[in-house]
Amino acid sequence: xxxxxxxxxxxxxxxxxxxxxxxxESYELFFVHRDLETVRATDTAETHVTVYSDHDxxxxxxxxxxxxxxxxxxxxxxxxxxxxxxxxxDNEPYELPGAETLCExxxxxxxxxxxxxxxxxxxDAVYAADDQPGGSINALEIFLYRDxxxxxxxNGVDKTQVTHRVMIEAIPTFTxxxxxxxxxxxxxxxxxxxxxxxxxIAEKMREVRDRHEAKKPKTPMKINVxxxxxxxxxxxxxxxxxxxxxxxxxHANLHEIGDDLQKDCRGDRITLTMRGVVEGSERxxxxxxxxxxxxxxxxxxxxxxxxxxxxxxFGQYLGIEKPSGNxxxxxxAPGTLSESExxxxxxxxxxxxxxxxxxxxxxxxGGEIRLAYYYDGEKTVxxxxxxxxxxxxxxxxxxxxxxxxxxxxxxxxxxxxxxxDMDIL
Numbered sequence: 325x326x327x328x329x330x331x332x333x334x335x336x337x338x339x340x341x342x343x344x345x346x347x348x349e350s351y352e353l354f355f356v357h358r359d360l361e362t363v364r365a366t367d368t369a370e371t372h373v374t375v376y377s378d379h380d381x382x383x384x385x386x387x388x389x390x391x392x393x394x395x396x397x398x399x400x401x402x403x404x405x406x407x408x409x410x411x412x413x414d415n416e417p418y419e420l421p422g423a424e425t426l427c428e429x430x431x432x433x434x435x436x437x438x439x440x441x442x443x444x445x446x447x448d449a450v451y452a453a454d455d456q457p458g459g460s461i462n463a464l465e466i467f468l469y470r471d472x473x474x475x476x477x478x479n480g481v482d483k484t485q486v487t488h489r490v491m492i493e494a495i496p497t498f499t500x501x502x503x504x505x506x507x508x509x510x511x512x513x514x515x516x517x518x519x520x521x522x523x524x525i526a527e528k529m530r531e532v533r534d535r536h537e538a539k540k541p542k543t544p545m546k547i548n549v550x551x552x553x554x555x556x557x558x559x560x561x562x563x564x565x566x567x568x569x570x571x572x573x574x575h576a577n578l579h580e581i582g583d584d585l586q587k588d589c590r591g592d593r594i595t596l597t598m599r600g601v602v603e604g605s606e607r608x609x610x611x612x613x614x615x616x617x618x619x620x621x622x623x624x625x626x627x628x629x630x631x632x633x634x635x636x637x638f639g640q641y642l643g644i645e646k647p648s649g650n651x652x653x654x655x656x657a658p659g660t661l662s663e664s665e666x667x668x669x670x671x672x673x674x675x676x677x678x679x680x681x682x683x684x685x686x687x688x689x690g691g692e693i694r695l696a697y698y699y700d701g702e703k704t705v706x707x708x709x710x711x712x713x714x715x716x717x718x719x720x721x722x723x724x725x726x727x728x729x730x731x732x733x734x735x736x737x738x739x740x741x742x743x744x745d746m747d748i749l
Contacts, residue, residue, distance in 0.1 A: 659725025
């Protein structure tokens with residue numbers, strides 16, 4: 325790092341610079357059925373250098389990678405080539421974040437754990453759910469990571485953050501004498517709770533069994549549809565992206581500050597706060613890729629667009645005095661929908677989709693449903709082979725949010741979202 329900084333300071337063609345280094349230590353287990361086939365440990369580092377060149381009242385930038393095998397002469401040549409490329413880029417001028425230092429670790433209960441024991445405990449928690457008749461975990465991969473990210477720039481930023489995270493990839497399988505059905509499960513966390521891991525895998529074991537048994541229901545039908553956290557993130561994430569500085573700067577935004585996103589609302593009002601840190605989420609951070617401190621920002625308040633968020637550059641372009649930074653996590657306030665109220669009318673709960681499709685500009689929400697649970701008011705049966713569609717404006721006006729919340733991916737929010745009167749084909 326010191327060698328790179330010395331070379332950058334010596335380059336007359338460079339007006340500003342930023343260095344990002346990410347070092348990752350991993351411990352990995354690979355199982356086939358219950359047999360541990362491979363154990364692997366890695367220690368890698370990535371270094372990215374961005375140089376800025378000011379010319380003709382504009383600012384250009386160019387990024388290159390630095391490898392351990394490079395000599396000082398190699399790096400100096402890379403700097404000059406990048407500076408030359410930067411002069412071909414004509415962005416409006418902007419300043420890099422100013423001098424700040426930080427060295428912190430994100431919240432976790434795994435920082436002091438022995439990797440071998442922790443990985444074994446996680447494997448035990450996964451296989452504790454492997455108790456379904458006809459079911460099995462065909463393959464399991466466990467990845468333990470310790471990421472150290474450091475950002476430095478020519479204005480005096482020097483920040484480091486450490487993240488401990490786990491990724492589990494599992495293939496739950498259900499087999500009978502005629503066929504075998506598989507599902508893919510990707511579970512990530514920064515705080516290890518054995519009971520939660522077992523419950524997550526157990527749910528997928530039930531789903532793969534139900535996917536085997538599921539039948540196509542009688543269609544068409546119009547019914548309330550319930551989304552789970554993954555699809556809730558997609559729906560609300562598209563609303564959030566529309567309020568990013570960069571979207572507004574490029575005039576691609578649909579909504580302006582103060583707009584009511586839930587016109588004629590008869591359901592639960594949405595309150596969404598973009599956050600730097602959501603405990604349990606691997607996307608948590610204290611600062612963004614520019615080294616800018618992340619500031620929690622409520623962008624949707626009671627269903628109305630309250631403000632925007634985003635990185636330093638586009639914040640400056642919009643005249644924002646203190647940009648929030650590129651926040652990657654969000655918190656959604658709970659609603660009023662209880663489990664007992666949910667069961668007061670028939671509904672279809674999506675367990676697996678090919679991907680929720682949201683189109684703000686064409687007022688559309690829908691997608692292919694691979695597995696859902698149809699509740700007819702008395703009993704619940706698994707169904708498959710259907711699609712849903714509806715008007716996004718109608719969904720936003722009538723949606724209900726559950727009164728219970730949980731952390732899932734970058735999202736802390738309701739565990740269920742009800743969309744009224746969706747068309748099922």
